[in-house]
Amino acid sequence: MTTIAERNAKDHKSISVAEFFERNKHLLGFENDQKSLLTCVREAVDNALDACEDARILPSIYLELKQLDQNNFKLIIEDNGPGIVKKNIPNIFAKLLYGSKFNLKQSRGQQGIGISASVLYSQLTTGKPTKIYSKIGDGKTHIYELNINIKKNEPDIISEMTVEGDGHGTRIEMCIKGKYIRGKQSVEEYLMETAIMNPFASIVYINPEGKQFEYPRAIDILPKEAESIRPHPHGLELGVLMRLMKHTESKNLTGFFTTELSRVGRGNAVDICNRAGINPKTRPKRLSRDEIEKLLNALNTAKIAKPSTDCLSPVGEDAIKKGLKKEMNPEFIAVMSRPPTVYKGYPFQIEVGIGYGGDLSAEGPIAIMRFANKVPLLYQQSSCVIVKSVIKLGWKRYGLKQSNGSIPLGPIALTVHMASVWVPYTSEGKEAIAAYPEILKEVTLALQGAARKLGIYISKKRKSKEAEDRLRAFDIYAGELCVALSELTGEESQKIQTSLKQVVAEKVGDTKIVLHGKGMEIQNDDNDDGTDTATKPVSLNTENDNDADTRESGQTQPNTAMNENPQSRLDIFNNNKTKKATDTEETTE
Amino acid sequence: MKFESDEQVAKKITDMGKKVVADIFDGNAPSVSLPVRASSNVHYDKDKGLLYLGNSMSERNFLNFAHTRKFMQTMIIASKCKELIEKEKTASIRELYYELKHNIPGTKENTFEGQDESDPLIEDLETMTDSLREELHLKADSSGILFGKLVIEDTGDRIDCSKLGKSGLAIPSIVDDYKFLECDADYVLVVETKAMVDRLVEEKYHLKNNAILIGLGGQAARGARRLIKLLNERLRLPVYVFTDGDPWGYYIYSVVKTGSMNLAHESKRLATPECRFLGMTMKDIDNFSLQKVTEQLKDVDKKRVNQLLNYEWFQKLHWRKELKSMLNKGARIEQQALASKSLEFVANEYLPNKIARKEFLD
Numbered sequence: 001m002t003t004i005a006e007r008n009a010k011d012h013k014s015i016s017v018a019e020f021f022e023r024n025k026h027l028l029g030f031e032n033d034q035k036s037l038l039t040c041v042r043e044a045v046d047n048a049l050d051a052c053e054d055a056r057i058l059p060s061i062y063l064e065l066k067q068l069d070q071n072n073f074k075l076i077i078e079d080n081g082p083g084i085v086k087k088n089i090p091n092i093f094a095k096l097l098y099g100s101k102f103n104l105k106q107s108r109g110q111q112g113i114g115i116s117a118s119v120l121y122s123q124l125t126t127g128k129p130t131k132i133y134s135k136i137g138d139g140k141t142h143i144y145e146l147n148i149n150i151k152k153n154e155p156d157i158i159s160e161m162t163v164e165g166d167g168h169g170t171r172i173e174m175c176i177k178g179k180y181i182r183g184k185q186s187v188e189e190y191l192m193e194t195a196i197m198n199p200f201a202s203i204v205y206i207n208p209e210g211k212q213f214e215y216p217r218a219i220d221i222l223p224k225e226a227e228s229i230r231p232h233p234h235g236l237e238l239g240v241l242m243r244l245m246k247h248t249e250s251k252n253l254t255g256f257f258t259t260e261l262s263r264v265g266r267g268n269a270v271d272i273c274n275r276a277g278i279n280p281k282t283r284p285k286r287l288s289r290d291e292i293e294k295l296l297n298a299l300n301t302a303k304i305a306k307p308s309t310d311c312l313s314p315v316g317e318d319a320i321k322k323g324l325k326k327e328m329n330p331e332f333i334a335v336m337s338r339p340p341t342v343y344k345g346y347p348f349q350i351e352v353g354i355g356y357g358g359d360l361s362a363e364g365p366i367a368i369m370r371f372a373n374k375v376p377l378l379y380q381q382s383s384c385v386i387v388k389s390v391i392k393l394g395w396k397r398y399g400l401k402q403s404n405g406s407i408p409l410g411p412i413a414l415t416v417h418m419a420s421v422w423v424p425y426t427s428e429g430k431e432a433i434a435a436y437p438e439i440l441k442e443v444t445l446a447l448q449g450a451a452r453k454l455g456i457y458i459s460k461k462r463k464s465k466e467a468e469d470r471l472r473a474f475d476i477y478a479g480e481l482c483v484a485l486s487e488l489t490g491e492e493s494q495k496i497q498t499s500l501k502q503v504v505a506e507k508v509g510d511t512k513i514v515l516h517g518k519g520m521e522i523q524n525d526d527n528d529d530g531t532d533t534a535t536k537p538v539s540l541n542t543e544n545d546n547d548a549d550t551r552e553s554g555q556t557q558p559n560t561a562m563n564e565n566p567q568s569r570l571d572i573f574n575n576n577k578t579k580k581a582t583d584t585e586e587t588t589e
Numbered sequence: 590m591k592f593e594s595d596e597q598v599a600k601k602i603t604d605m606g607k608k609v610v611a612d613i614f615d616g617n618a619p620s621v622s623l624p625v626r627a628s629s630n631v632h633y634d635k636d637k638g639l640l641y642l643g644n645s646m647s648e649r650n651f652l653n654f655a656h657t658r659k660f661m662q663t664m665i666i667a668s669k670c671k672e673l674i675e676k677e678k679t680a681s682i683r684e685l686y687y688e689l690k691h692n693i694p695g696t697k698e699n700t701f702e703g704q705d706e707s708d709p710l711i712e713d714l715e716t717m718t719d720s721l722r723e724e725l726h727l728k729a730d731s732s733g734i735l736f737g738k739l740v741i742e743d744t745g746d747r748i749d750c751s752k753l754g755k756s757g758l759a760i761p762s763i764v765d766d767y768k769f770l771e772c773d774a775d776y777v778l779v780v781e782t783k784a785m786v787d788r789l790v791e792e793k794y795h796l797k798n799n800a801i802l803i804g805l806g807g808q809a810a811r812g813a814r815r816l817i818k819l820l821n822e823r824l825r826l827p828v829y830v831f832t833d834g835d836p837w838g839y840y841i842y843s844v845v846k847t848g849s850m851n852l853a854h855e856s857k858r859l860a861t862p863e864c865r866f867l868g869m870t871m872k873d874i875d876n877f878s879l880q881k882v883t884e885q886l887k888d889v890d891k892k893r894v895n896q897l898l899n900y901e902w903f904q905k906l907h908w909r910k911e912l913k914s915m916l917n918k919g920a921r922i923e924q925q926a927l928a929s930k931s932l933e934f935v936a937n938e939y940l941p942n943k944i945a946r947k948e949f950l951d
Contacts, residue, residue, distance in 0.1 A: 469654075470654045473657045473658065474651075474657060476695065477651075477661040478661075480700055481619075481661040484606075484661070484665045484668040485609060485610050485664055487668040487672070488602065488603055488606025488610075488664065488667060488668045489610050491610050496610055496613055496614075499616075502616065503617070504652065506616065507618055508652065
């Protein structure tokens with residue numbers, strides 16, 4: 001006979017992982033079918049991009065969503081990343097919260113809980129295992145079919161095999177419950193925004209309707225590599241400090257502080273201990289919670305140099321420009337990359353891009369695209385520091401319409417990117433960036449910097465329009481004038497007109513005007529602004545010479561983009577892609 | 590119609606055109622200069638009691654975007670006036686507008702979008718060529734009517750203005766060619782509103798009092814002003830002006846007496862400095878117990894009073910007192926308020942008594 005408590009404990013254990021997921025799914029991005037589909041795509045794409053960037057490989061990603069039935073989809077993604085070594089595959093994909101790191105590093109992965117959450121979601125909603133293919137360049141392809149052992153939070157290997165295979169990369173296939181939408185907060189929007197902020201990536205996507213979207217690569221240079229740094233005392237939280245102390249190999253506090261935290265010297269360490277009233281020689285593992293709290297207070301307020309900011313990996317002004325150009329085709333782009341700075345001990349950097357006019361719609365409020373570590377944030381727009389500072393900024397002075405307390409109006413696509421080793425979110429949903437004063441200030445400065453350039457362009461454009469009107473006025477009134485003058489004086493009207501044309505041309509500038517003609521042209525040479533890309537077409541990478549406008553081709557040619565790029569040639573997977581109609585299962589056995 | 594000045598005026602217009610064409614052939618920006626007609630360039634000659642145009646000149650330049658359209662329009666009007674002179678025709682300014690208005694090829698614009706675009710340019714052309722409107726063979730629309738013991742010869746016809754019933758003589762824009770054959774009148778009474786003229790005609794005021802009645806119907810038109818001037822000059826008739834007791838009425842008096850700002854260049858021909866103001870005055874309100882039939886002074890009225898107080902030609906003490914009294918009372922009084930006494934009051938008592946007692950404002 002077991003006690004109720006014992007039985008409860010047993011029940012408790014058996015449902016722990018599933019229950020954890022069930023209780024937290026709104027925080028993990030799985031609160032409804034539509035968002036769940038997006039979350040799975042996002043985890044997969046972000047992982048692929050992170051893996052490629054870490055390995056310094058220009059990412060080429062192939063993504064496909066197949067509708068299996070009303071509510072179920074098959075997600076296929078493959079990348080040309082470094083692959084995953086065989087022994088790590090099960091843990092990475094089928095163990096929740098695997099591999100927590102103490103080091104801080106700017107990565108997309110921060111944004112989500114990890115791919116294993118998607119695997120669990122897949123398993124809970126469809127009951128099917130997730131299939132992984134991995135090649136690390138050793139001539140082999142490792143194929144796994146994995147579930148999560150919900151009781152133990154351990155990988156449950158359904159099948160495992162190794163076949164021949166050249167190159168490197170990863171392919172994931174999973175079946176998930178979801179709801180496919182287009183438009184706002186859709187997979188397409190996420191991919192388009194991802195393409196803007198990751199113009200060094202080439203992405204091909206086939207949607208459930210079989211339509212192919214190509215997001216070509218616009219720049220051949222990867223952003224600067226993100227380096228990991230140790231936590232800085234100013235941003236430290238109790239839980240992190242306790243975990244650091246539990247795992248450290250340092251024998252005393254001085255050693256602990258100087259090795260596990262950044263910017264703490266011996267002098268600082270002793271000073272911190274003294275202020276906390278704790279012997280610097282104390283063994284970290286022996287400290288009580290109260291003592292750790294005292295140390296934390298001393299750490300948070302210690303006079304310590306700010307963390308090094310060169311650990312960040314910003315996208316860069318040139319890349320943002322190219323990203324905006326290829327995805328939005330605006331007539332003018334202004335960008336502003338702020339120098340890195342620090343909030344609460346965390347280095348961060350703000351980058352702003354503004355696309356204006358061209359293909360952008362002139363109707364309604366401007367489109368605000370928010371990014372954290374190159375990942376688009378699609379939800380909770382209004383509570384985000386980015387939107388708050390956009391609203392606060394007075395856009396009228398830059399030539400836009402804006403009513404008090406609202407988003408300005410105009411044909412504008414605005415991107416705001418926060419790169420940081422630790423992006424602070426307003427909630428666990430990780431969709432809105434918290435309004436720390438330092439961040440608000442930097443976002444505002446970046447917006448101002450870019451908006452100033454935009455304002456100059458808009459005013460130039462307005463002036464050039466005025467000049468055009470002026471010339472047009474000379475043009476249309478000259479004919480009437482010359483007829484009247486001819487009647488007054490008896491001179492030939494045509495002769496007067498020819499002379500007048502010369503006078504206008506000389507006095508009003510080197511502008512070509514046609515009297516009484518429609519083909520008036522203005523040769524304007526005011527392209528002196530270095531940030532002005534309006535008249536300089538950005539040449540896209542030749543290997544991705546696909547016109548962005550014809551992206552939605554309606555045809556399914558999954559091979560073309562991948563084959564043109566040698567890095568993305570994942571031979572074993574190509575089989576599947578060419579035979580799209582056939583079931584991909586057949587290659588696995 | 591033909592004028593003595595025709596040849597000279599046609600030459601002035603042609604010379605202006607030739608100057609502009611010469612500018613163009615010389616590679617210069619085509620331009621004309623013209624006197625500034627803004628109030629800043631309108632002055633008051635205290636001795637003569639006339640407004641006149643000062644010496645400030647401005648340039649109208651085709652290459653100045655703000656002038657481009659006006660410049661073209663000015664030349665079109667000039668060319669049309671030359672044509673009218675050569676054809677010996679006289680057009681109304683509205684006819685001129687319609688004759689010149691047409692679509693500019695290749696655009697949705699017209700040469701003139703409204704008569705308000707062409708009228709000021711006609712005045713510009715008058716000052717530019719130092720010509721009168723009639724000399725340009727243009728005329729304003731007829732406005733104003735006349736009754737009284739006066740016989741006129743007009744284009745060979747004899748008109749007895751005492752025998753025009755209740756219709757009267759419609760005063761044309763051009764009256765210089767009138768011949769005054771007989772006159773049995775003692776004075777000219779200029780009346781602001783036509784309704785008041787109707788009242789006086791019904792009372793046979795003009796016949797009983799040997800007066801020539803001229804009804805303006807608001808601001809005095811050129812023709813009426815010129816006619817008043819001619820009656821005063823040629824027939825030596827005194828002129829009395831009878832308007833509403835408000836800033837607008839007082840200004841009508843000042844236009845008849847000293848000229849208008851807009852046509853300051855023609856004051857010599859149009860103004861009658863000898864004329865006197867008869868009413869309504871602020872004093873009338875008290876003298877005739879009209880307090881109950883006044884109208885409240887509105888903001889625009891007050892603003893206008895203050896403008897008048899700033900004009901050089903309103904600086905006579907009695908006029909300042911009059912205007913200030915109006916502000917103090919916060920009231921204005923209409924001519925027709927006299928009907929509160931009786932319909933006949935104005936004709937039988939008010940006007941005859943005032944004239945007999947010489948109760949005028951100068």
